[in-house]
Amino acid sequence: MSEHKVIACPVCGLPLLASGKNWRCDNGHSYDEARQGYLNLLVAQHKKSKAPGDTMDMVDARQRLLDSQLYRPISDSLNQWILDWAMNKEAQPDNPLQIADVGCGEGYYTQRLQQMLEDYQQPHNLYGADISKDAVKRAAKRSPAIDWLVATGG
Numbered sequence: 056m057s058e059h060k061v062i063a064c065p066v067c068g069l070p071l072l073a074s075g076k077n078w079r080c081d082n083g084h085s086y087d088e089a090r091q092g093y094l095n096l097l098v099a100q101h102k103k104s105k106a107p108g109d110t111m112d113m114v115d116a117r118q119r120l121l122d123s124q125l126y127r128p129i130s131d132s133l134n135q136w137i138l139d140w141a142m143n144k145e146a147q148p149d150n151p152l153q154i155a156d157v158g159c160g161e162g163y164y165t166q167r168l169q170q171m172l173e174d175y176q177q178p179h180n181l182y183g184a185d186i187s188k189d190a191v192k193r194a195a196k197r198s199p200a201i202d203w204l205v206a207t208g209g
């Protein structure tokens with residue numbers, strides 16, 4: 056993870072700043088990146104169960120389906136729509152596009168979006184967030200160029 060990130064502390068809402076693999080806000084709330092390459096921002100009071108969201112079995116099933124490319128036309132349409140939007144923004148490396156895929160699941164659409172933005176040389180910070188830790192673990196394997204977050208969208 057690098058500069059120009061806009062991740063808010065899930066407890067107090069202040070910006071989180073990275074120092075190596077540790078992220079903290081000015082109020083001292085602190086979050087460590089997992090070795091698999093994601094940041095867990097789910098705090099206890101937001102969880103309704105110990106492991107909210109999709110289980111690994113559900114993640115596996117969805118990943119098999121998506122990797123069959125059955126839904127690729129949806130991904131392509133989505134990417135085209137975002138590209139049209141991005142081209143109008145004229146993003147620069149010091150003022151990149153900030154895009155969050157909230158409910159990213161195992162990251163199929165997010166990874167294809169990141170690849171498209173890279174192909175078209177659109178400076179970007181892309182965040183993939185999901186409440187399921189198992190899903191985000193899988194997603195983090197798809198691309199290290201995306202900031203993967205276990206988090207709620209709110």
Ligand SMILES: [Zn+2]
Pocket residue numbers: 064065066067068069080081082083084
């Ligand atoms: Zn905080």
